[in-house]
Amino acid sequence: MNFIFYDFETTGRNSTWDQIIQVGAILTNxxxxxxxxxxxxxxxxxxxxxxPGALMVxxxxxGKWAPEKHLSHYSFVKLMWEKFSDWKNNYDPIAFIGYNSINFDEEFLRRALYKNLFDPLLTTKYNFGVPGKRGDIINLARAVNIFYPGTLKTTxxxxxxxxxKLDELAPANAVMGEDFMFHDALEDVKATIEIARIIKNGAPILWDSALKTMHKKDVLKFINGEEFLLSSEFYFGTLRTYVVASICEGPKGGMKVFDLRNDPSQFIGLEYQELKKIISEAKPKIIRSIVINKSPILMPPEPEFVCSVVGYENIGIEELSRRAKILKENIQLSSQLKRLISEDVKDEVQDQSDKEPEECIWNFGFAGAQEKALMTKFHSSDWKGKLEIADHFQNLQTNDYNTLQRYKIYSEFARLxxxxxxxxxxxxxxxxxxxxKLADRIFYPDTDTVRSPWNNSNRAHMQIEKMGNEIEEEGKIYWKNEVPMCGLSKLPTKECNLHKESTKCDCFEYDFLCKIKDLIDEIENEYKDLKF
Structure with a gap:
């Protein structure tokens, strides 16, 4: 299998409203x-x-640093789509891998593709019958020392x-040189590859297991192929591992499993309502979930791994096997557990009427054949042709509500x-x-109770002011006639425009914060005639 290691730098943390500003990717064998x-x-x-906090990273x-290298966002996304698609077509089987990519970078990728009229499921869609695969090194990094102690050095x-965090894990493991620059997309990719190399060499079974969980069908095959197995879950960065046996697929996707710390024989013969009460009130949960479409950390039930998991070390492999067989062979108990799982479904009805188009990636289904054909034509047309296709989307007729909403959204994206x-x-x-519409977003007036989901200029100015005060309080700035109090890299002393009064600043962080303020001012000035 080949790998696409990739990383993004972005304008913020909100994948719906922020944007990618740099991509780095390396295709490897x-x-x-x-x-x-x-x-x-x-x-x-x-x-x-x-x-501002994202740019300070x-x-x-x-667009200001080496401007000759910068593209428009649409041209940038189009080139990225073409490159990734070319790699998929020529080097399959292939997996997209990053560092915290499944929860961060891939969400940005999907929404960038969606808003620019490309298929948002690039990483997972089938290609000539081969399913797309994806993995995440951060989860392997968190799990590796549980199963292979001492493989990675951590702070x-x-x-x-x-x-x-990659910028702490990589130096701790001496994978990059002294001149390495973190938070540059391509450099972060290089660091990710080196961490992956350490894990592959030092934890071969963990790495091989990860290769088997990069697509949901492979995950189901893995789970169903083992009598029982180890499943690692993450809670706010803390890893917890359970020894589990499968029950069934959940009604909303995922796999429901039984925590074998509990002996299922104690539930045999119970009335359904009594069983339901015990299961629903138990802590920790007896029935757990494995998210099958996010490359979960699963391990085979090798004795050395099972014995390393707190809470199971004294149960023994034979006893765990006996418990797993009860779940599989006792039809009454199995049926009761499946019934309990099927009933534990809450229908969530969401009001979609006031959602912005950018927020609707999952709301109205995926593009049909007619829409995909128009998108393909859009990307190959000149700009007048693109505008005509935007109108074409708007004028398409259908009796299906979801399809009609997609037409409107794609028309708006095309015009943008x-x-x-x-x-x-x-x-x-x-x-x-x-x-x-853009001006209304830029100048959106946050209140104590209502805030825009996107970042607005007033909020950005408040963030800049707060960070400026923090830098000053930390003693990283010196003003006229004062002695420098920090050893940061210095830029030439210059007039500082962050504060209203004329001061002189000799701090790299503060100087850069001033540049961010200039950028926000430029954005405001472009739309100031429409400020409400």
Whole structure:
């Protein structure tokens, strides 16, 4: 199997409203030998207000640093789609892997593709009959020392908990040189590959098991192929491992399993309501869930692994096997557990009427054949042709409510893309409508009870002011006639525009914060004529 290791730098943490500003990706073979590399950066989309804290991590202003390297966001996403698709077509079987990618980077990827009229399920869709696969190194890093103690060196925070941030884990394991620059997408990919190499070499069964859980069908095959197995779950970064046996698939996906710390023979012969009461009130839970579409950490029931799990070390393999057989062979108990699982479903009705198009990636189903054909034509057309396709989406007719909503959303996205790239070909009326909507988002007035889901300029200014005060309180700034109090890299002394008064600042962090403020001011100035 080949791997696409990838990483994004973004304008914030909200995958719906923030955006990718840099991608780094390396295609490797199964031995992590490099086959190809991809790295691109882009400017901000119109109307996007970045989180100052996110930019302070990368120390890059989108579009300002090496501007000749930056693309429009649409062109950036299109090139990324083409490169990743080319790799999939030519190097399958292939898996997309990152560091905390399943919960972060992939969510950004899916929404970037969705908003730019590409298939959002790029990483998991079938390709010539081969299912797409995905994995996440952070989960393996958290689990490896449980099963193979000492494989990775870790640091600890002030609360005594192990830290698995890449910029701390990589230096602790000496995988990169002194000049390595974290929070650059391509550099972070290189660090991720080296952590993966350590895990593969030092924990071979864990690595092989991870390769078997990169697609939900493979996960089900793994679970059903073992009498019982080990399942690791994560709670706010803390790993807990359970020895479990399968019961059945859940009504909303996933696999329901029985925690073998409990002897199922004690439940044989109970009336259903009594069993239901015991199971529902038990802590820790007796029936647990395995999320099968997020590359779960599963391990075969090797004695050395089972004995390393707290709470199971004294039960013994033979006893665990006996308990698993009861679940499989006792039809009455098995039926009762399956009934309990089927009844434990809460129907969630969500009001979708006031959702913005960007928030509807999962709400109205996926594009049908007609929509996909129009999307393909959109990407190959000139800008006037793209605008015509936007109108075509708007004018499509259907009696299906979900399909009609998708038509409207795709039409709006297409027009936003044209506005981003070629606003001069839009009618003045349409251009004014788009500008007004973006301005309303930029200047959205947060209150104590109502906040916009996207970042707005007022919130950004408040964040800048707060961070500036924190930097000053930490003694990282010196003002006129004062002695420097920090050893940070210095930029030439210059007039600082973060505060209203004229001061001089000689602190790298503070200077960069001023540049972020300039960026927010530029965004506001572009739409100030529409400020309500």
């Amino acid at each position: 199964e031995n992590f030998e490099e086959i190809d590399t991809f790295e691109k950066e882009c400017i901000l989309k119109p109307g996007t207000v970045p989180e 990368t120390y890059k202003i989108p 600890f925070n002030e609360k005594g908990k192990e830290v698995y 893309i044209v506005y981003e790239e070629k606003p001069e070909i839009l009618s003045e009326e349409l251009k004014a409508k788009i500008r007004k």
